Amino acid sequence: MKEIIVQKYGGSSVGDIEKIKNVARRVIETKNKGFDVIVTVSAMGDTTDELIEKALMISQNPSSREMDMLLSTGEQVSVALLAMAIQSMGHDVVSLTGAQCGIITDSKHKKARINNIDTKRLQKELSEGRIIIVAGFQGINENQDITTLGRGGSDTTAVAIAAALGAAKCEIYTDVEGVYTADPRKVPSARLMKRISYDEMLELAELGAGVLHPRSVELARKFNVPLVVRSSFADSEGTEIVNMDQIERVAVRGISLDDDIAKVSVLEVPDRPGIAFKLFSMLSLNNINVDMIIQNVNRLSVNDISFTIKKDDMADFLKISETIKETIGAEKVTYDDSVAKLSIVGAGLAGSTEVMSKFFEALYELGINIQMISTSSIKISCIIDRDNAEKGMAKLHEKFQLG
Amino acid sequence: MKEIIVQKYGGSSVGDIEKIKNVARRVIETKNKGFDVIVTVSAMGDTTDELIEKALMISQNPSSREMDMLLSTGEQVSVALLAMAIQSMGHDVVSLTGAQCGIITDSKHKKARINNIDTKRLQKELSEGRIIIVAGFQGINENQDITTLGRGGSDTTAVAIAAALGAAKCEIYTDVEGVYTADPRKVPSARLMKRISYDEMLELAELGAGVLHPRSVELARKFNVPLVVRSSFADSEGTEIVNMDQIERVAVRGISLDDDIAKVSVLEVPDRPGIAFKLFSMLSLNNINVDMIIQNVNRLSVNDISFTIKKDDMADFLKISETIKETIGAEKVTYDDSVAKLSIVGAGLAGSTEVMSKFFEALYELGINIQMISTSSIKISCIIDRDNAEKGMAKLHEKFQLG
Numbered sequence: 001m002k003e004i005i006v007q008k009y010g011g012s013s014v015g016d017i018e019k020i021k022n023v024a025r026r027v028i029e030t031k032n033k034g035f036d037v038i039v040t041v042s043a044m045g046d047t048t049d050e051l052i053e054k055a056l057m058i059s060q061n062p063s064s065r066e067m068d069m070l071l072s073t074g075e076q077v078s079v080a081l082l083a084m085a086i087q088s089m090g091h092d093v094v095s096l097t098g099a100q101c102g103i104i105t106d107s108k109h110k111k112a113r114i115n116n117i118d119t120k121r122l123q124k125e126l127s128e129g130r131i132i133i134v135a136g137f138q139g140i141n142e143n144q145d146i147t148t149l150g151r152g153g154s155d156t157t158a159v160a161i162a163a164a165l166g167a168a169k170c171e172i173y174t175d176v177e178g179v180y181t182a183d184p185r186k187v188p189s190a191r192l193m194k195r196i197s198y199d200e201m202l203e204l205a206e207l208g209a210g211v212l213h214p215r216s217v218e219l220a221r222k223f224n225v226p227l228v229v230r231s232s233f234a235d236s237e238g239t240e241i242v243n244m245d246q247i248e249r250v251a252v253r254g255i256s257l258d259d260d261i262a263k264v265s266v267l268e269v270p271d272r273p274g275i276a277f278k279l280f281s282m283l284s285l286n287n288i289n290v291d292m293i294i295q296n297v298n299r300l301s302v303n304d305i306s307f308t309i310k311k312d313d314m315a316d317f318l319k320i321s322e323t324i325k326e327t328i329g330a331e332k333v334t335y336d337d338s339v340a341k342l343s344i345v346g347a348g349l350a351g352s353t354e355v356m357s358k359f360f361e362a363l364y365e366l367g368i369n370i371q372m373i374s375t376s377s378i379k380i381s382c383i384i385d386r387d388n389a390e391k392g393m394a395k396l397h398e399k400f401q402l403g
Numbered sequence: 404m405k406e407i408i409v410q411k412y413g414g415s416s417v418g419d420i421e422k423i424k425n426v427a428r429r430v431i432e433t434k435n436k437g438f439d440v441i442v443t444v445s446a447m448g449d450t451t452d453e454l455i456e457k458a459l460m461i462s463q464n465p466s467s468r469e470m471d472m473l474l475s476t477g478e479q480v481s482v483a484l485l486a487m488a489i490q491s492m493g494h495d496v497v498s499l500t501g502a503q504c505g506i507i508t509d510s511k512h513k514k515a516r517i518n519n520i521d522t523k524r525l526q527k528e529l530s531e532g533r534i535i536i537v538a539g540f541q542g543i544n545e546n547q548d549i550t551t552l553g554r555g556g557s558d559t560t561a562v563a564i565a566a567a568l569g570a571a572k573c574e575i576y577t578d579v580e581g582v583y584t585a586d587p588r589k590v591p592s593a594r595l596m597k598r599i600s601y602d603e604m605l606e607l608a609e610l611g612a613g614v615l616h617p618r619s620v621e622l623a624r625k626f627n628v629p630l631v632v633r634s635s636f637a638d639s640e641g642t643e644i645v646n647m648d649q650i651e652r653v654a655v656r657g658i659s660l661d662d663d664i665a666k667v668s669v670l671e672v673p674d675r676p677g678i679a680f681k682l683f684s685m686l687s688l689n690n691i692n693v694d695m696i697i698q699n700v701n702r703l704s705v706n707d708i709s710f711t712i713k714k715d716d717m718a719d720f721l722k723i724s725e726t727i728k729e730t731i732g733a734e735k736v737t738y739d740d741s742v743a744k745l746s747i748v749g750a751g752l753a754g755s756t757e758v759m760s761k762f763f764e765a766l767y768e769l770g771i772n773i774q775m776i777s778t779s780s781i782k783i784s785c786i787i788d789r790d791n792a793e794k795g796m797a798k799l800h801e802k803f804q805l806g
Contacts, residue, residue, distance in 0.1 A: 017460045051480070057420045058484055059491035066490065069498050070483035073476035077454070080473035081461055087469065088462035095472050099502070100547050121547070144503050144524070 003168040004126070005035045008042075008136065008158035012175040013232035014078050015045035023232065024085035026173070027131060031091065035168070036126045038161055040136040041082055042154040043074025064109030068138075068148045072098070075135035075154070083133045093131040096121065098138035099146065103157065105139035108287065111150035113215075114139060114157075117164040134161065152213020159216045163223035170225050172212060173232035178239030179204070179211050181402040182255040186390050189403035193254065194237070197244040198227075200253045203345040203379045217241065244347055251355050252346040252400040257393050259340040259386055261291065262314050263371070265306040266324070268331030275328050279305065282327065286320055288313045292341070292374045292383060306372065308383060311337060339371065340389035343381035344396060350377040355400075362399045368392055406571040407529070408438045411445075411539065411561035415578040416635035417481050418448035426635065427488035429576070430534060434494065438571070439529045441564055443539040444485055445557040446477025467512030471541075471551045475501070478538035478557070486536050496534040499524065501541035502549065506560065508542035511690060514553035516618075517542060517560075520567040537564065555616020562619045566626035573628050575615060576635035581642030582607070582614050584805040585658040589793050592806030596657065597640070600647040601630075603656045606748040606782045620644065647750055654758050655749040655803040660796050662743040662789050664694065665717050666774070668709040669727070671734030678731050682708065685730065689723055691716045695744070695777045695786060709775065711786060714740060742774065743792035746784035747799060753780040758803075765802045771795055 007027065014020050023041070031037045042048075051070050055062045062070075079095035086093040102118030125132050136154025139147050149156050155172055162170035176184075177192055179201065184190040196204075198221035205214040211229055220227045220241065230238030269275055276295070283290055293307040309317060314337065321333050342363075349355050359380050363370060372383040384392060397403060410430065417423050426444070434440045445451075454473050458465045465473075482498035489496040505521030528535050539557025542550050552559050558575055565573035579587075580595050582604065587593040599607075601624035608617040614632055623630045623644065633641030672678055679698070686693055696710040712720060717740065724736050752758050762783050766773060775786035787795060800806060 017457070020461065054420065054480075054484060055487055058423065059487045061491070062487040063490055066483045066486045066498060069486070069500075070480060073479045073483075076476045076479075077457075077473060080469045080476075081457060083469045083472070084458055084462045084465040087466055088464070095469060097472075097549075146500075 002034060002036045004038065004162070004165050005030055006038045006040070006158050006162040006165075006167045006170045007173060008040045008154055008171070009173045009232055010154065010175065011042040011045055011048070013173050014041050014082065017081075020044075020078075020081050021085050023082060023173075024089055026232065027082075027086060028089055028091055031131055038122065038126075038132045038134060038165070038167070039082070040134045040154050040158045040161065041075065041078040042136050043071075044078050044081075047074040047077070065145060068109045068146050071148055072135070072138040072146045075137050079133045079135045086131055086133070091131055092129055093133060094125050095133040095135070097135045098157070099140040099144075101134045101161070103139035103160070105141055105147045105149070107141040107143070107145070107147065109145075109147055111287065112139060112141070112147035114149070114160045117160055119164050122161070122165065149215075152216060155213045155216035156219060159219045159223075159225055159227065162225045163219060167225065169228060170220065171228045171230060172216075173230055174211060175231065175233070176211060177231045177234060177236050178229045179241075180254070182393055182397045183257060186257070187255075187394050187397045189397065191403060193239050195240045195242055195247050196253055197247050197347055198241055199244055199378055200345050200347055201241045203343070203376070204254055204256050212241075249348040250346055251348040251352055252344050252402065254345050255393055255396050255400075255402065256343050256345065257340060257389050258343075259389060260311050261308045261339060261341055262311050262335055262337035263306060263308050263339045263383060264317065265304060265334045265336070266328070266330045267304050267334065269303045269305060270329050271301045271303050275303070276305065278328050279324060282320060282324055283309075283317075286316055288317055292372050292381070294372050308339070308341065308372070338386045339383050340386040341381055341383055342389055342392050342396070343379050344400065345379045347378050349379070356380060358399055359396065362395045363392055366391060366395055405437060405439045407441065407565070407568050408433055409441045409443070409561050409565040409568075409570045409573045410576060411443045411557055411574070412576045412635055413557065413578065414445040414448055414451070416576050417444050417485065420484075423447075423481075423484050424488050426485060426576075427492055429635065430485075430489060431492055431494055434534055441525065441529075441535045441537060441568070441570070442485070443537045443557050443561045443564065444478065444481040445539050446474075447481050447484075450477040450480070468548060471512045471549050474551055475538070475541040475549045478540050482536040482538045489534055489536070494534055495532055496536060497528050498536040498538070499528075500538045501560070502543035502547075504537045504564070506542035506563070508544055508550045508552070510544040510546070510548070510550065512548075512550055514690065515542060515544070515550035517552070517563045520563055522567050525564070525568065552618075555619060558616045558619035559622060562622045562626075562628055562630065565628045566622060570628065572631060573623065574631045574633060575619075576633055577614060578634065578636070579614060580634045580637060580639050581632045582644075583657070585796055585800045586660060589660070590658075590797050590800045592800060594806055595639075596642050598643045598645055598650050599656055600650050600750055601644055602647055602781055603748050603750055604644045606746070606779070607657055607659050615644075652751040653749055654751040654755055655747050655805065657748055658796055658799050658803075658805065659746050659748065660743060660792050661746075662792060663714050664711045664742060664744055665714050665738060665740035666709060666711050666742045666786060667720065668707060668737045668739070669731070669733045670707050670737065672706045672708060673732050674704045674706050678706070679708065681731050682727060685723060685727055686712075686720075689719055691720055695775050695784070697775050711742070711744065711775070741789045742786050743789040744784055744786055745792055745795050745799070746782050747803065748782045750781050752782070759783060761802055762799065765798045766795055769794060769798055
């Protein structure tokens with residue numbers, strides 16, 4: 001049996017007819033090297049945004065199920081067109097929707113998780129020598145309803161298929177050359193990494209480095225799928241994402257900045273057992289993910305709890321904010337969406353007080369106030385004012401000599 | 404159990420956001436009258452044409468399977484948006500693709516036929532009180548591949564669902580007020596019919612009257628589905644399509660003109676048994692439908708065979724034209740796409756030499772040459788030069804006093 005390569009092309013890689021033909025040539029090149037090839041694609045260019053706009057013209061609050069019904073068409077158009085391009089170049093190919101590909105998810109519309117991939121159809125098409133084009137970002141739940149996987153969902157589709165079929169490699173094609181030590185649009189001296197570990201990549205992705213979605217990295221790590229991020233326009237090698245033991249351990253691998261967050265503060269909460277449980281279970285029930293949390297005791301028996309959420313979840317949060325206030329007896333709930341999260345990531349960072357003090361020194365030198373701090377064995381993150389975020393990132397990049 | 408009404412809205416009825424909201428209001432009105440409502444919709448406005456254009460920019464000859472994959476997205480967008488509009492007006496609703504609706508077809512992509520509708524999902528949603536919006540024009544074959552039903556496919560979807568659920572009525576909403584005695588854009592004196600029989604409607608539809616697709620009329624007749632054609636913009640009653648015995652029999656009910664055809668002549672074919680069989684089985688194998696056929700014996704042992712096909716099928720025909728010529732030993736194959744088919748339809752027409760002679764008289768008075776003739780118990784059709792077609796239609800309309 002041939003080795004399988006799974007490739008994923010993002011929306012900008014299939015943005016117009018010429019780009020689709022370009023992708024077709026890349027796919028055929030890989031096939032001609034002797035591999036079985038499965039390709040997942042996103043919706044063309046701005047298609048998804050245009051569909052969302054149409055939906056909002058009809059309803060300010062469309063149901064998630066119908067949004068998934070609507071948005072999943074974007075990828076379906078891409079796969080059909082890419083399949084036609086490959087056919088016109090003389091190769092046998094078949095396009096599949098998420099449902100046809102056997103991608104079974106849970107029922108959390110707009111951010112579903114893949115439960116299982118029934119690979120029967122994939123294996124049948126491969127055994128008949130076909131290239132397979134799979135609609136990224138989508139699946140089907142047990143009720144046969146179409147679901148979408150949320151942001152970065154096409155990456156997840158690619159990795160999940162690679163894992164399910166034991167693919168030799170999963171290549172993520174995008175409009176950048178790979179993973180950089182910091183966002184090169186904001187830090188001109190940023191350097192392309194040749195290799196990074198799953199764990200570091202996961203932290204960077206979680207922290208807002210947009211190249212890969214954290215869920216796809218997590219999945220790749222779990223199933224040990226060799227992952228490569230490359231440009232679909234250039235011929236460079238890109239960045240390999242590998243196991244920690246295949247890579248030299250450095251203190252700081254990269255820096256990330258996430259300005260897609262908002263800070264919520266629940267003020268003057270009675271200091272009783274169960275308050276945090278009540279608060280965060282209400283958020284969880286409403287599918288709102290919480291990232292950093294701090295709790296301050298101000299006065300005897302009154303607490304302030306602050307946490308960060310995705311900006312996307314802000315509208316959902318506002319709907320339940322009043323209920324939360326009443327349920328836990330808080331005095332006030334405040335929001336601040338002018339914050340950003342700045343982080344350094346490195347597998348060799350664990351417990352290094354030297355790294356930590358350098359980090360705080362850099363921000364101190366710029367007079368940046370730190371609002372929240374969170375650390376793990378391979379990262380240090382802090383919430384700061386958004387206006388200071390870019391200069392903070394540049395300073396850290398310089399301080400840790402990443403350029 | 405409530406009575407079920409199935410409504411179908413064409414592409415122009417859902418052409419923009421405002422029109423979609425208008426359809427939503429109509430649907431809710433029907434629901435509020437106490438019916439269970441199932442709605443099928445076509446793709447918005449020119450969506451299908453735009454998708455076809457994209458496909459042709461990629462490949463001059465895209466595979467039918469991938470075309471179906473591509474085109475079916477148009478209806479999926481419509482159903483999601485209509486469902487959102489109905490939701491925003493406070494009603495419980497669910498949209499379904501052809502596959503989710505259980506519409507199982509054969510595998511003739513681009514012109515599939517419905518084999519069966521598995522009504523489980525429809526019945527479940529109705530029992531939960533929901534309005535159901537079904538993507539018209541599409542289904543799924545046994546291999547789980549998406550199929551489309553060809554032109555007028557959304558009408559067929561509506562009638563098939565009405566038949567499967569024993570609906571009280573199937574209403575086809577369109578941009579005209581109903582069925583006219585002739586195309587009112589071409590014959591200003593044309594009159595809206597209150598009622599017409601299935602058989603007459605079927606002939607009119609077959610003959611090119613664009614309001615309803617023949618397959619949907621045939622299906623309605625077979626399962627005795629009460630059918631109504633109405634405008635989605637006005638409040639008029641439209642045209643009811645009923646059983647022959649519920650309607651007064653007239654000699655001529657209406658006139659139709661089909662200029663979407665081409666005439667093919669296969670010249671100087673040896674006069675041997677099996678020639679016609681070979682010719683038409685090759686056409687059938689290539690899914691090319693033949694309408695009228697004539698065969699002339701010119702000289703001893705040499706025949707000319709002429710027939711008409713849909714213009715859409717011309718490209719497919721040209722691909723096999725040379726093979727046909729060689730297989731049956733013809734001297735030459737010629738094409739003429741400047742023809743049109745002009746027909747009169749009426750259940751009381753059968754064997755009436757008076758009607759027939761009036762028909763030929765009208766064309767004779769205009770000096771129009773008749774190239775082919777075909778008759779049935781309820782219609783007379785002839786192939787004439789396209790340039791003469793409209794004045795011929797006007798003349799017949801006047802002659803049979805249909806205005």
